Amino acid sequence: MKTFKIPEASIIRLSVYSRYLYQLDQKGVITISSGEIAEGVGVSPAQVRKDLAYFGEFGTRGVGYNVRDLHGHIMKILGLNHKWPIVIVGAGNLGSALTMYKGFLQRGFEIKGIFDSDPEKIGTEVGGYPVQPLENITKVVRDHMVEIGVITVPAPYAQETATMLVEAGVNAILNFAPRVINVPPHIEVRNVDLAVSLEILTFNLVMKRD
Amino acid sequence: MKTFKIPEASIIRLSVYSRYLYQLDQKGVITISSGEIAEGVGVSPAQVRKDLAYFGEFGTRGVGYNVRDLHGHIMKILGLNHKWPIVIVGAGNLGSALTMYKGFLQRGFEIKGIFDSDPEKIGTEVGGYPVQPLENITKVVRDHMVEIGVITVPAPYAQETATMLVEAGVNAILNFAPRVINVPPHIEVRNVDLAVSLEILTFNLVMKRD
Numbered sequence: 001m002k003t004f005k006i007p008e009a010s011i012i013r014l015s016v017y018s019r020y021l022y023q024l025d026q027k028g029v030i031t032i033s034s035g036e037i038a039e040g041v042g043v044s045p046a047q048v049r050k051d052l053a054y055f056g057e058f059g060t061r062g063v064g065y066n067v068r069d070l071h072g073h074i075m076k077i078l079g080l081n082h083k084w085p086i087v088i089v090g091a092g093n094l095g096s097a098l099t100m101y102k103g104f105l106q107r108g109f110e111i112k113g114i115f116d117s118d119p120e121k122i123g124t125e126v127g128g129y130p131v132q133p134l135e136n137i138t139k140v141v142r143d144h145m146v147e148i149g150v151i152t153v154p155a156p157y158a159q160e161t162a163t164m165l166v167e168a169g170v171n172a173i174l175n176f177a178p179r180v181i182n183v184p185p186h187i188e189v190r191n192v193d194l195a196v197s198l199e200i201l202t203f204n205l206v207m208k209r210d
Numbered sequence: 211m212k213t214f215k216i217p218e219a220s221i222i223r224l225s226v227y228s229r230y231l232y233q234l235d236q237k238g239v240i241t242i243s244s245g246e247i248a249e250g251v252g253v254s255p256a257q258v259r260k261d262l263a264y265f266g267e268f269g270t271r272g273v274g275y276n277v278r279d280l281h282g283h284i285m286k287i288l289g290l291n292h293k294w295p296i297v298i299v300g301a302g303n304l305g306s307a308l309t310m311y312k313g314f315l316q317r318g319f320e321i322k323g324i325f326d327s328d329p330e331k332i333g334t335e336v337g338g339y340p341v342q343p344l345e346n347i348t349k350v351v352r353d354h355m356v357e358i359g360v361i362t363v364p365a366p367y368a369q370e371t372a373t374m375l376v377e378a379g380v381n382a383i384l385n386f387a388p389r390v391i392n393v394p395p396h397i398e399v400r401n402v403d404l405a406v407s408l409e410i411l412t413f414n415l416v417m418k419r420d
Contacts, residue, residue: 006417008410009219015409078409079416086408093307100303103388103405148411172411178313188414190407195313197402198296199225199288200218201358201382204398206289207216 010051014074016041017048021071033064083108085144087170089161090152091116091124091131094176098150100127109148113140117157134164141168148172155179162189220261224284226251227258231281243274293318295354297380299371300362301326301334301341304386308360310337319358323350327367344374351378358382365389 020040024032034052038045052058052070055077059065075081086109088095098104099114113136114129116122121131132140140146149165151158151173158177165173172188175181183189230250234242244262248255262268262280265287269275285291296319298305308314309324323346324339326332331341342350350356359375361368361383368387375383382398385391393399 007219009217011410011413012406015403015406077413077416079412080409084408084412093303093310097303097307098404101404103403104408107405107409109405109408147415148408150408172415174407174411188411188418190411192404192407193225193313194308194311194402195317195319196222196225197384197400198294198314198319198358198360199290199317200221201384201398201400202289202294203221203287205357205382206287208398 006054010054011078013041013043013047013051014078017051018071018074018078018080021067021074024067025071029067031064032067032070034059036064080108083110084148085110085112085146086148086150087112087137087140087146087165088114088150088152089116089134089137089165090154090177091118091121091126092152092154095150095152096126098152099129112144112146113137115140137164138168141165141170146170148174151175151177151181153177216264220264221288223251223253223257223261224288227261228281228284228288228290231277231284234277235281239277241274242277242280244269246274290318293320294358295320295322295356296358296360297322297347297350297356297375298324298360298362299326299344299347299375300364300387301328301331301336302362302364305360305362306336308362309339322354322356323347325350347374348378351375351380356380358384360384360386361391362386 017037020037034048035045038048055073058070058073088099088111091114095114099111104111111129113132114126115132115134115137117134122133124131147170149170151161153161155177158175158179158181162173162175162181162183166183166187173181173183175189175191178193181189227247230247244258245255248258265283268280268283298309298321301324305324309321314321321339323342324336325342325344325347327344332343334341357380359380361371363371365387368385368389368391372383372385372391372393376393376397383391383393385399385401388403391399
């Protein structure tokens with residue numbers, strides 16, 4: 001695989017293309033052009049070709065792409081050609097929403113445990129999973145070779161949760177807590193700020209008016 | 211304001227810069243260089259300068275940026291120099307999490323109502339807000355001049371919810387339901403797929419190994 005940096009926006013679009021191709025494959029569509037992909041997901045055909053070109057030559061000139069093959073290629077690029085065990089720390093509303101979110105399982109993310117420090121929550125069920133005490137994190141991460149931990153605890157507990165996940169052995173953290181977490185450089189971290197999406201909307205609303 | 215297209219990645223970074231500048235301002239920092247902003251948020255100095263250059267010339271050569279002024283400028287660019295009333299439709303786990311999310315209020319988003327169709331939920335409180343029946347959406351949107359509606363209903367109800375919000379008078383929709391919604395072209399829509407962030411992590415994990 002190429003070692004130069006792929007723009008994150010391209011990765012996000014690949015994720016969108018793969019969902020669209022999956023839908024088409026389910027409908028029995030065999031081949032598709034970059035123009036049709038572009039129209040289906042709302043970007044330019046040149047952008048589709050550029051995003052795919054980072055990873056090699058997939059289509060046949062004049063014929064287009066085989067839908068199922070291209071879907072498989074993109075899923076492999078995204079690392080989604082196999083399942084990813086994950087754990088969720090924080091069984092509040094957001095943690096519960098993520099645990100019950102069907103979109104994770106559809107993309108190959110399998111929840112291996114949800115954890116909380118609150119004795120009132122421990123032992124209750126969220127989406128069919130019993131909420132476990134934090135002490136169980138290490139065992140669950142090791143038993144299931146979990147690589148990704150999702151943090152949905154309140155901000156003041158984000159750092160200690162991150163440290164706990166790293167010590168348990170995860171390689172990546174998705175952090176929904178509005179607090180910067182410090183982890184060793186080999187750990188991949190992605191912070192999700194739910195307000196940012198709203199800010200892109202307000203930016204667009206303001207731009208339209210000016 | 212300029213009319214050419216600003217890359218969405220730049221808008222997202224502006225949102226990140228503004229949070230960082232706010233923290234610095236709170237700590238009493240007066241001036242900052244693009245290099246220091248870059249280091250603080252983890253991008254290159256050239257990227258910071260490029261993102262800001264879309265919107266004019268803010269800094270003073272050799273001195274840098276005034277922290278408070280730059281924060282104010284960016285907030286204005288993002289449309290966050292005034293408050294935005296919003297409504298949330300869907301009082302499930304995700305809707306409840308968003309309603310209680312303090313990050314919205316901090317950025318100027320004020321929740322004017324949370325709505326659900328479930329008689330069991332209507333009248334209960336979520337984060338201090340009573341859950342209202344869907345019939346109230348139009349009145350609340352009009353009374354508070356709400357421009358943004360947030361959809362957190364199950365996928366099969368996403369379209370009718372979007373239609374309801376548009377008819378009530380919103381100009382923008384943030385859609386968390388995993389379903390494409392059709393709205394008139396003057397309505398700004400942003401779809402949030404919670405799995406995409408995980409996929410960027412898996413992409414990065416796979417890239418590292420290859």
